[in-house]
Amino acid sequence: MTSMLPRTEVATLDVRTIRADFPVLSRKxxxxxxxxxxxxxxxxxxxxxxxxxxxxxYEEHNANIHRGVYEFSERTTAAFExxxxxxxxxxxxxxxxxxIFVRNATEGVNLVAYAxxxxxxxxxxxxxxxxxxxxxxxxxxxxxxxETGATIAVVGIDEDGRLDRDQLRAELRKGAKLLALTHxxxxxxxxxxxxxxxxxxxxxxxxxxxxxxxxxxxxxxDVADIGCDFxxxxxxxxLAPPGSGVVxxxxxxxxxxxxxxxxxxxxxRVAIDTTTWNELPWKFEAGTSAYVDAxxxxxxxxxxxxxxxxxxxxxxxxxxxxLLPKLLATDGVVVYGPKDLADRVGVVSFNIEGIHPHxxxxxxxxxxxxxxxxxxxxxxxxxxxxxxxxxxxSFYLYNTFEECDALIAAIGTAKRVFKI
Amino acid sequence: MDDMYRDYILDHYKNPRNFGELDGATHTxxxxxxxxxxxxxxxxxxxxxxxxxxxxxxxxxCAISQASASILTEEVKGKSLEELRTIDREHVLQNLGITVxxxxxxxxxxxxxxxxxxxxxxxxxxxxxxxxxxTA
Numbered sequence: 001m002t003s004m005l006p007r008t009e010v011a012t013l014d015v016r017t018i019r020a021d022f023p024v025l026s027r028k029x030x031x032x033x034x035x036x037x038x039x040x041x042x043x044x045x046x047x048x049x050x051x052x053x054x055x056x057x058y059e060e061h062n063a064n065i066h067r068g069v070y071e072f073s074e075r076t077t078a079a080f081e082x083x084x085x086x087x088x089x090x091x092x093x094x095x096x097x098x099x100i101f102v103r104n105a106t107e108g109v110n111l112v113a114y115a116x117x118x119x120x121x122x123x124x125x126x127x128x129x130x131x132x133x134x135x136x137x138x139x140x141x142x143x144x145x146x147e148t149g150a151t152i153a154v155v156g157i158d159e160d161g162r163l164d165r166d167q168l169r170a171e172l173r174k175g176a177k178l179l180a181l182t183h184x185x186x187x188x189x190x191x192x193x194x195x196x197x198x199x200x201x202x203x204x205x206x207x208x209x210x211x212x213x214x215x216x217x218x219x220x221x222d223v224a225d226i227g228c229d230f231x232x233x234x235x236x237x238x239l240a241p242p243g244s245g246v247v248x249x250x251x252x253x254x255x256x257x258x259x260x261x262x263x264x265x266x267x268x269r270v271a272i273d274t275t276t277w278n279e280l281p282w283k284f285e286a287g288t289s290a291y292v293d294a295x296x297x298x299x300x301x302x303x304x305x306x307x308x309x310x311x312x313x314x315x316x317x318x319x320x321x322x323l324l325p326k327l328l329a330t331d332g333v334v335v336y337g338p339k340d341l342a343d344r345v346g347v348v349s350f351n352i353e354g355i356h357p358h359x360x361x362x363x364x365x366x367x368x369x370x371x372x373x374x375x376x377x378x379x380x381x382x383x384x385x386x387x388x389x390x391x392x393x394s395f396y397l398y399n400t401f402e403e404c405d406a407l408i409a410a411i412g413t414a415k416r417v418f419k420i
Numbered sequence: 421m422d423d424m425y426r427d428y429i430l431d432h433y434k435n436p437r438n439f440g441e442l443d444g445a446t447h448t449x450x451x452x453x454x455x456x457x458x459x460x461x462x463x464x465x466x467x468x469x470x471x472x473x474x475x476x477x478x479x480x481x482c483a484i485s486q487a488s489a490s491i492l493t494e495e496v497k498g499k500s501l502e503e504l505r506t507i508d509r510e511h512v513l514q515n516l517g518i519t520v521x522x523x524x525x526x527x528x529x530x531x532x533x534x535x536x537x538x539x540x541x542x543x544x545x546x547x548x549x550x551x552x553x554x555t556a
Contacts, residue, residue, distance in 0.1 A: 358482040359482045
């Protein structure tokens with residue numbers, strides 16, 4: 001990733017124009033503060049373009065997809081499959097049929113753990129993952145291991161929150177059936193060099209799943225370049241509605257996998273004693289899909305590509321480069337994760353000594369500043385960091401330097417309230 | 421916000437009363453709030469007449485959870501187990517003396533949950549439903 005960093009405070013994006021697309025960003029809190037939304041790693045706000053795309057379906061041609069032999073159904077189906085093609089191009093998937101719509105990244109990991117894992121992970125097999133994983137890319141594997149008699153190896157991090165590559169290589173040398181690794185850490189903002197890591201893992205014979213829930217919204221992500229076998233992400237973190245998520249998988253693997261859910265739409269032919277499965281991707285899309293949400297995801301992809309993922313990444317790094325030194329220079333503030341901007345995204349985790357993150361977030365809230373406080377679904381990581389919880393600010397394309405200043409000011413407020 | 425973090429709340433947070441383990445405790449109960457990782461362990465020394473002779477707590481977490489525990493321990497000493505069991509959430513929130521925002525009610529009530537657990541030996545008790553958001 002780029003480490004050519006904008007050092008100036010000049011906005012690298014036309015943020016004013018971008019913000020005008022997000023009605024919620026101009027709302028005020030009950031206490032009259034303009035909202036400073038810095039919880040984008042949890043979920044993103046939605047631009048009018050996405051809301052309009054979804055409203056168009058409902059108001060102009062809503063009908064169930066893949067069913068009706070009438071115009072509305074055909075138009076909705078075309079919009080849904082068009083969204084799939086957009087997503088496929090967005091992540092450079094070789095084929096649109098490799099893009100499976102699910103509710104979110106969590107469901108995506110569970111799909112792979114069930115439909116691939118239960119036929120491929122056997123007793124004594126080794127699953128390698130890392131301490132940086134969100135629970136969604138850890139608990140499914142932990143449970144699969146418990147069911148199958150496989151073992152899990154958890155690769156650690158250094159003091160700056162970077163993956164221990166030597167330990168990872170050692171684990172891979174011992175033989176691994178699966179490497180399940182996050183692209184970027186939702187707790188610390190670390191970017192894992194997945195291209196290099198996947199090459200090492202593939203050379204050792206492992207199948208590789210990349211959790212890209214925190215990277216696809218913020219960085220150019222190219223599945224062909226990364227070289228993994230599965231990649232999952234959530235739409236709601238990338239301007240699309242909750243209910244839209246993606247599993248990308250290699251067609252050669254998906255074709256051999258059993259279905260995840262059984263029911264309507266995923267079948268080819270049903271007889272009393274046997275059923276044959278539909279083709280990809282519909283084999284994995286049982287029941288009525290959240291098709292309007294998926295169409296919203298297609299519109300979000302258009303929006304993000306219109307701005308440019310490189311530009312978004314640079315903007316978030318500029319914000320991070322502005323905030324980090326201010327945080328590090330603030331008495332009593334402890335920053336977790338990489339302290340420089342190399343291989344990093346705009347997720348900043350910190351604590352104020354003497355104030356629990358929950359109290360920090362409550363006081364920030366009184367200033368209109370929305371941050372996440374807690375373990376971020378990262379309890380193994382919190383244990384590694386020796387803290388129960390952190391306060392986390394996470395940026396997106398619409399955030400501003402003024403909002404960083406508001407966060408720093410809110411730290412001052414918190415310290416005053418706690419008489420620190 | 422200023423309403424929540426009053427001086428006496430911060431005082432209980434920074435100088436918790438009855439803090440520490442209790443040797444010879446007859447009743448012990450540990451509880452956590454998975455939302456923020458708050459932890460409270462309640463220790464009771466109950467005599468043969470079901471009276472609380474001594475109480476201590478240990479824990480870590482936000483100001484609201486720890487101050488609430490500190491304040492709660494101050495009132496239970498000398499009470500009977502039966503009286504402990506009648507303490508309800510409204511009582512605890514009123515005793516706390518602040519308006520707790522909806523997202524933080526669980527923090528304020530963690531100590532009550534631990535106290536009830538120790539007094540009753542139950543994880544859930546009649547008439548008390550867990551509230552608030554609990555997602556990770």
